[in-house]
Amino acid sequence: MNKKERAPVYYSEYLQLDKILNAQQPESEKEGIKANDEMMFIVIHQTYELWFKQILHELNIIRDIFKQEHIPNSSPDIYNSVHRIQRVCRILDVAVMQMSVMETMTPLDFLDFRDLLRPASGFQSIQFKMIEATLGLEYQQRHGQNYYLSQLNQKDIERVKEAESKESLLVLINRWLERMPFAKDSYWLETSGHEFWKQYREAYAGSLSEMELKNLETFDKLFMNDANYPAERKLSADANRSALFIMLYRDYPLLHLPYELVSSLLEIDELLSMWRHRHIHMVQRTIGKRVGTGGSTGAEYLRGAADSHYIFKELAELTSFLVSRNLVPKLPEKLVHGLSYN
Secondary structure, rough: OOOOOOOOOHHHOOOOHHHHOOOOOOOOOOOOOOOOHHHHHHHHHHHHHHHHHHHHHHHHHHHHHHHHOOOOOOOHHHHHHHHHHHHHHHHHHHHHHHHHHOOOOOHHHHHHHHHHOOOOOHHHHHHHHHHHHHHHHOOHOOHHHHHHHHOOOOOHHHHHHHHHHOOHHHHHHHHHHOOOOOOHHHHHHOOOOOHHHHHHHHHHHOOOOOOOOOOHHHHEEEHOOOOHOOOOOOOOOOHHHHHHHHHHOOHHHHHHHHHHHHHHHHHHHHHHHHOOOHEEEEEEHHHOOOOOOOOOOOOHHHHHHHOOOOOOOOHHHHHHHHHOOHHOOOHHHHHHHOOOOO
């Protein structure tokens, strides 16, 4: 049976170029004001929103993978997740570099049309807020919470709240890390007859300088006594131990991709921070101490958000508890076999 004949696809129709290329309507033109840089300003922000759409697309695929109750080690799911998280990182690379184009606009160029934009503001980018929520930034963590809601219309408030109500990638990654058996002392007692974390604590304590000895108190809270585990942490005690174990034994084949996944999540935080700080410097250079078009405190607000909106900081903090390879406890043969290609 012949397939139904499809109509030919034409480049501009496929990409909807009539809609995209006619979607730039400078406010300065409506007012009869000459402001040549407003076109670039619009195109840059539209491009950001297209990239944000792609990031949300990738994150939703990853979330669907980690919603599964069980992800077999032999399935392509972890590779697919790492691949897509790394794609998000490359998109954020572009987002950071794209700021260079925006920086070709001088303060006077911006003043030609800036006042016509009020009260619109990049702060009203719903997709960016949805990205933060999807990754794991909770409302309680947000800088300037009152301003965060007051500048949005009701439809967009509902969109962001819906994104915040769903299980974030951080929550799902936490659950996945909790399921990993290798860092649990029960697994070690079964395979080797001794407890891993007491052995590792001894190695870690021996690696500390006199000025670092206070780190041992934190180590004990995070790894040795679940009753004292800080309630405010987003990662559970089991997930915390699994993440450090992955960092320590990343050279074993079964932990290659989990390590790449953890590293890529840290890279997302790093790139978002770079983007925010690049934005701060651009705003300082362009409008100085003036308020933003949406009524924010401008660079001051952006700096507050940049300092508090780290999503995977608990993973980043784990590097404080690593030791050199020669001090890492040797794995039992059964575990070596389980973590290797056989």
